[in-house]
Amino acid sequence: MTQTAFFHDERCLWHSTGEAVLFLPVGGWLQPLAAGGHAESPESKRRFKALVDVSGLAEQLVVTSAAPVSEEDLLRVHPPEYLARFQELSAGSGGEIGEEAVFSHGGFEIAALSAGLAKRAVLDVLDGRFRNAYALSRPPGHHCLPDRGMGFCLLANIAIAIEAAKAERGLGRVAVVDWDVHHGNGTQAIYYERDDVLTISLHQENCFPVDSGSFDEHGAGAGAGHNINIPMPPGSGHEAYLHALRRIVLPALRDYRPELIVIASGLDANVVDPLARQMAHAGTFREMTELMVDVADELCDGRLVAVHEGGYAESAVPFCGLAILEALSGIRTEVVDPFEETFVAQQPTARVVDFQRTLIDEMADALAQRRASR
């Protein structure tokens, strides 16, 4: 059995977010940028895939695509009205189906393909075809609400994949660990009142969406205690992220004992991302993935799927992504991240790290109390 699969489709990189300056429309005082300018451009993803190829890692993985998700798959998460409106705009010249949720002609089909990569990755890992998998899905999914696109996300890729696996494979408990630097508000909303999917989001406090993702949002009804938000202080780097995983994420997973772990793998907590203010680097993503591989081995026979979310630094995303794939596959290529020395040297000093750890410890202690009082 080949250990790691990499799901990728060139058509996902043909999704167009149009002309913008980061995420704002061009005009007024905003001069158009040279290359389209929208933060959610294909370039970071294309360069990630290119590095997987030239590093030689691609030859040691199964690199493959998948079918788009079906109408039935979509209807498990999204209401028919939303899908109809999305399809109608997509059949024309494109449009917008929510805050910062822009697409061009044919955007619906590409979004369905993006979700299809996630679905195939989940099913194939459950079926034992691969030990683990990475789906380079684009457009991303974790901000998308059932009835509204948001934050470059047009369909809830991970929820669609999980619901398909529940319907087609009888999948039980699933944990989603979202390390995208922005709050996984869509995934949270979909599973907020359910106890069969544990949702954990590490994100920069109050970044996007604003006023979303506080520690106090911890699920409701049957889902009470099954949503965990870890709002990280701005400037969190390698030590803070690993501390949050060790102190909060791993204990929560051990307590929950999922049958499958899905990582919402945004790479935008890296130090040069234009849409956040965190300080992780490729080594951080490598070590976080190693912890996830180990806990998946411990809890669910290694069943681990990473689905790509954000990550807008064309320079750094390829190295962060390659580090994750190397950790998933256990294969170390000859690639040396040329940024590593600089980014490691720039990490916050002990005094700042101690402060960040204290904030994380406070959340960890509060969660332990919550668990004890259940």
Ligand code: ZN
């Ligand atoms: Zn993000």
